[in-house]
Amino acid sequence: MAAxxxxxxxxxxxxxxxxxxxxxxxxxxxxxxAAHEIIRQGRRDLTLARMTPDIAYxxxxxxxxxxxxxxSWGGNPGVGxxxxxxxxxxxxxxxxxxxxxxxxxxMANRYVAGASDVPFAVLRGYLGTDLMAHNPxxxxxxxxxxxxxxAAVPALRxxxxxxxAQRADRTGRVQMWGLTGVQKEAVLASSRSLVxxxxxxxxxxxxxxQVILPSWALDAVAVVPGGARxxxxxxxYERDNAAYREWSRISADRETFTEWxxxxxLARRVTA
Amino acid sequence: xxWTADEMMTVxxxxxxxxxxxCFVGIGxxxxxxxxxxxxxxxxxxxIYESGALGAKPGWLPLSIGDGVLADTADAxxxxxxxxxxxxxxxxxxxxxxxxxxxxxxxxxxxxVIGPDYAHPKTRLPGAGGAPEIAASCGEVIxxxxxxRRTFVExxxxxxxxxxxxxxxxxxxxxxxxxxxxxxxxxxxxLEPDPDTRELTLTxxxxxxxxxxxxxxxxxxxxxxxxxRESAAPTAEELATLRSLTAGVTA
Numbered sequence: 001m002a003a004x005x006x007x008x009x010x011x012x013x014x015x016x017x018x019x020x021x022x023x024x025x026x027x028x029x030x031x032x033x034a035a036h037e038i039i040r041q042g043r044r045d046l047t048l049a050r051m052t053p054d055i056a057y058x059x060x061x062x063x064x065x066x067x068x069x070x071x072s073w074g075g076n077p078g079v080g081x082x083x084x085x086x087x088x089x090x091x092x093x094x095x096x097x098x099x100x101x102x103x104x105x106x107m108a109n110r111y112v113a114g115a116s117d118v119p120f121a122v123l124r125g126y127l128g129t130d131l132m133a134h135n136p137x138x139x140x141x142x143x144x145x146x147x148x149x150x151a152a153v154p155a156l157r158x159x160x161x162x163x164x165a166q167r168a169d170r171t172g173r174v175q176m177w178g179l180t181g182v183q184k185e186a187v188l189a190s191s192r193s194l195v196x197x198x199x200x201x202x203x204x205x206x207x208x209x210q211v212i213l214p215s216w217a218l219d220a221v222a223v224v225p226g227g228a229r230x231x232x233x234x235x236x237y238e239r240d241n242a243a244y245r246e247w248s249r250i251s252a253d254r255e256t257f258t259e260w261x262x263x264x265x266l267a268r269r270v271t272a
Numbered sequence: 273x274x275w276t277a278d279e280m281m282t283v284x285x286x287x288x289x290x291x292x293x294x295c296f297v298g299i300g301x302x303x304x305x306x307x308x309x310x311x312x313x314x315x316x317x318x319x320i321y322e323s324g325a326l327g328a329k330p331g332w333l334p335l336s337i338g339d340g341v342l343a344d345t346a347d348a349x350x351x352x353x354x355x356x357x358x359x360x361x362x363x364x365x366x367x368x369x370x371x372x373x374x375x376x377x378x379x380x381x382x383x384x385v386i387g388p389d390y391a392h393p394k395t396r397l398p399g400a401g402g403a404p405e406i407a408a409s410c411g412e413v414i415x416x417x418x419x420x421r422r423t424f425v426e427x428x429x430x431x432x433x434x435x436x437x438x439x440x441x442x443x444x445x446x447x448x449x450x451x452x453x454x455x456x457x458x459x460x461x462x463l464e465p466d467p468d469t470r471e472l473t474l475t476x477x478x479x480x481x482x483x484x485x486x487x488x489x490x491x492x493x494x495x496x497x498x499x500x501r502e503s504a505a506p507t508a509e510e511l512a513t514l515r516s517l518t519a520g521v522t523a
Contacts, residue, residue: 026338028323071399073399077335077336078300078334089396104352104402105402105404105405109353124408125408125409127408127446128442128446129433129434130384130390131432179325179343182352184351234340234343
């Protein structure tokens, strides 16, 4: 059964230095508050997995929490570069960042294989690209039935998955809806899981297209209203596009970023 | 009425989309062009975003591929594994619409790194995203990209997405079902692969552009079609619709 915990307690108990961590969210429901708590707790040597490392991962990388990044698209969508990610790769600041690079289909299928407890996934695509040359975790397999050559990627099994959802009930069942990306797969592929939610309710009212994660599939649930900002929570608040544009300015320069980190993340605690 | 080179490019790309097609849309110029097409000659165009929105009908241009307006207006919202495995991979999507940081004479695309050394790139770009599988599995691919010698290179520094490989037969050898890039729309004109050699060939110049200008902006000796044509200028309706779409959006 999922324990209802405070965010700080949840991160402290479930995440350790050196872990592989997946904070998933595909534009929608990005667990930003959890990323900030990880920065405050000073976790180090994390391998960060995520299809679309956006500004929350830019912040974790810039704050020195990450040793490696497993990803498929690293940018600020519609705005431009992730400057802290680029600075780490191009200049090793604050320290070097190893990268393992996939396509979206490759990453999505790695999670599916992890959630399904099979060692690898197959997909069409990838063949003929230079991604294969630089990533030993992309190879080929011959179909035992047809003899076709297909791309193969190993299951991804993070130590901890953290996602954000709209709500949970008091037993820790979680309900989420809208663009749900690869969050369910990430939770089921991981050894441990933490879900931050906008609110806890007595009863979960059914919603079209909802995803329910049962309490028994999760380790912990923390109430963090606004925990996805500046991304959005469908039915609760909109995406703050201005904040994504503003991030480009804040992150472009190491000093501006460091000052932002000090005043915005380190000085503040989430109370829940 | 006058227009910018970017507006001409976006209009030409929008005209490449037919009304009854399902189109896998990337953010930025492809999304702008696809939404312009849906508002002008192709109201029945089905827009599919990799965030999981199938049949999105946004009332304004989204800044990202996952803005809430896409989910709110979609026929269906599905998970990301489902978009790629059930809808894209089996060939259910007619057109893939991609951008590029570099493109070569066989329309192979680079969105990963600039420079010869992957480990120490001159410029680190966002990476592959959905593009390799869009390029593999859509019925055809349309590329929209501004044309310059920096972008149109003899050989891309990194093949993120396969176009026509190194020539005829390559896609078939890789087991790719789609026809690959059929049109590259730029701010100067339109390039299409030669049916025999698969090499990109200039087929249209935009109004006021000379073929030599396009050659100078291309990093290989550019072939020009015998029946080179001029793109029709944007209509007043196309321009007005495009400008109302992009007002307030900085892509």
